[in-house]
Amino acid sequence: MAAAVQAQVCVVGGGPAGLTLALELARRSVSVVVVEQxxxxxRSFRGESxxxxxxWLLERMGVLQGLRDQTLETRRLEISDQGRTVLRADFSQYRQPCPFPLELPQPPLLEALAAQGGTLPEFRLLxxxxxxALRxxxxxxxxxxxxxxxxxxEVAAALxxxxxxxxxxxxEMSGLTxxxxxxxxxxxxxxVPRPKVWDGHTYRVRIVGARHGLFIPTVPDLVRVGFNIPKGGLKELRAQGIGALHARMDELAPEISDQxxxxxxxxxxxxxxxxFTTVVPHWSRPGLVLVGDAAHTLTPVLGQGVNHAITDAAVLARLVAPALRERDTAAAVGRATLHFQQERDASVARARALQLRQERAFALSGPLPVLLRRAVYRLVDASGPVKRRMLSGIYYPLQQEHRIRPFAVAPVPATRAGAGAEAA
Ligand SMILES: Cc1cc2nc3c(=O)[nH]c(=O)nc-3n(C[C@H](O)[C@H](O)[C@H](O)COP(=O)(O)OP(=O)(O)OC[C@H]3O[C@@H](n4cnc5c(N)ncnc54)[C@H](O)[C@@H]3O)c2cc1C
Incomplete structure (x- = not known):
């Protein structure tokens, strides 16, 4: 079949990874087609933290302009175990250009990325x-x-x-294991609506035995609630009726029982x-590379899925755009995709390791393990430097690194930024 569409890069999937990548490539004058089913x-309940x-990346890309009224800053974290607060963090104390996680539902974020891409001649979203199938x-x-x-x-593309x-x-189709x-x-x-007794900026984690819940204030005046169930246990829980969910909330957060x-x-x-998590040892093969969840599925702990999807996109675009201009494009793109995984691997592995440690802590039950978990949280809480290192390692590695080696994103077109300068 002759290719009906040609582009330098074909991106399959218009989620946070695919659309950020396409925008960053198109701003670097690379022709890109995004195929989105x-x-x-x-979509709801997907990647809102x-x-x-x-x-920080989205801000420098000029994507958050116009979205601020649909976002909410998370300024504090509070973990309680068996009704006692065992760990607190105040993100305003982390001296970073963007210290706060942001609650932003995916639909407006994706619309903003697609709308900005749509203004560029090199960007096409199908x-x-x-x-x-792969060609x-x-x-x-x-x-x-x-x-x-x-x-x-068919879409024909160098990458x-x-x-x-x-x-x-x-x-699956690529054969990458x-x-x-x-x-x-x-x-x-x-x-659910946020109860009056809760402020709108504290991310609460509540643990009772081996049960836990996340309570994240979000727009507009809501709380996004997540709670754990045993693997594959939804059918059984549903069979008990919605009262089973209400009882869980009574146990974890009586403040929101009415809501x-x-x-x-x-x-x-x-x-x-x-x-689940997915580990893909090799993210690329000739002519193809994986990004975001396709390359490394993470768990919901500290909202890292979207983060790594967006960071992947920014790094890959920076490495691949110059490679596509080289005379031996195939070899240069191959090197760029390998370099991409080398640059990203450690950060993804660090996030996964922290999440798995946290998952194990959440799963502990029985008096002794629970006592131990509380003691560890309290120790971390009491030791400022340990808490700082832990949170900085997952929340601020790019911003910290930027002070030593500036991280460039593509220039924001002059019409939008007014200046059009390279955002290094
Ligand atoms: C219930 C839930 C809650 C979550 N909460 C959070 C959170 O708070 N914070 C956080 O960081 N992460 C969260 N995540 C994870 C987060 O959503 C993902 O990590 C993130 O969306 C990954 O982005 P991505 O672009 O790699 O993939 P996705 O967002 O999954 O995007 C993939 C895209 O590919 C498209 N697609 C798939 N197959 C094809 C095909 N064959 N052809 C064309 N298009 C195709 C899909 O339609 C989709 O648009 C949550 C996930 C779920 C399911």
Whole structure:
């Protein structure tokens, strides 16, 4: 089949990774096609916490302008275990350009990325289009075959990017091996109005035995609530009726019991996250690279999925754009994609390790292990430097590194920024 669409880069998946990458490439004058299966970005309960480093990146990309009224800063973290506060963090004490995580629902973020991309001649977004197969020449991937509203067609590209999320088909089709590690719990999410007794900027983690809940204030005046259930245990919980969810909230956060009883009257008001991590030893092969969840699925602890998706995109665009201008494009792009994984691997591994440690702590039950968990939290809380190092390692590595080696994002077009200067 002749390729109906040609571009230097074909990105499969218009999530945070795919759209940020496409925007960053198009701003560097690289022609890019994004293939996205859904017609709209109206997903809910997906990646709404944006970690501070990604807030910093999005700000410098000029993406957050116009979105501020749809965001909420998380200024503090508070962990309680068996009703006692065991760890507190105040992010305003971290002297960073962007110290706060931001609650920002994905639909407006994705719309903003797509809208900014849409102003650039090199950016093309094909909605309602599903990538169904890889195009190959020998061992090299040369694009994808797609199914869109008008039928099947091919996209030819020097680089194909699998940005198609945690259940990536591109990863399956590429033959890149991966290891999926299911964790012991799944997570149920819902939103309720924020009770008056809670301020709008504190991220609360409540632990009772082996049960825990996350309570994250979000826009507009809501709390995003997530609580753990045993792996695959949703069917059993649902069979007990919605009262089982209400009882869980009575136990974890009685302050929101009334709101939950009024707002969550059926299981259809909730959304489930199957928690697992994926480790992909090699993120690329000739002509193809994986980014975001497709390359490294993470758990919900400290909202790192979107963060690593956006950072991947910014790093890959910076490395691949000059490679696409070299005479031996295939070799240069191959080197750039390897370099990309080298640059990103350690940071992803650090986030995954912290999350897995935290997952194990959440799962502890029985008097002794629970006592130990509380003692460890208290120790970390009492030791300023340890707490600082732990949180800085996950929330601010890019901003800290930037002081030593400036991290460049693509110049924001003059029409939007007014200046058009390189945001180094
Ligand atoms: C319930 C839930 C809550 C979460 N909460 C948080 C949070 O608070 N903070 C956080 O950081 N992360 C959170 N995450 C994780 C976060 O959503 C992901 O890490 C993040 O969205 C990854 O971005 P991505 O661009 O790599 O993939 P995705 O966001 O998954 O985007 C992939 C895109 O690819 C498209 N696609 C898939 N297959 C094809 C195909 N064959 N052809 C064309 N298009 C295709 C999909 O439609 C989708 O738009 C949550 C996830 C879930 C499910």
């Amino acid at each position: 859904s017609s709209r970005f109206d 944006i970690s501070p480093d990604s807030v 909605r309602r289009t599903t990538a169904t 190959t020449e020998g061992t090299r991937v040369t694009g994808v075959r797609c199914k869109g509203p008008d039928g099947e067609f 194909t990017v699998g940005a198609d999320g945690r259940f990536s088909k591109i990863r 991966y290891r999926k590690q299911p964790l012991e719990r799944d997570f149920v999410w819902f939103k 939950v009883r009024t707002a969550v009257t059926a299981w259809s008001h909730t959304s489930m996250l199957d928690i």
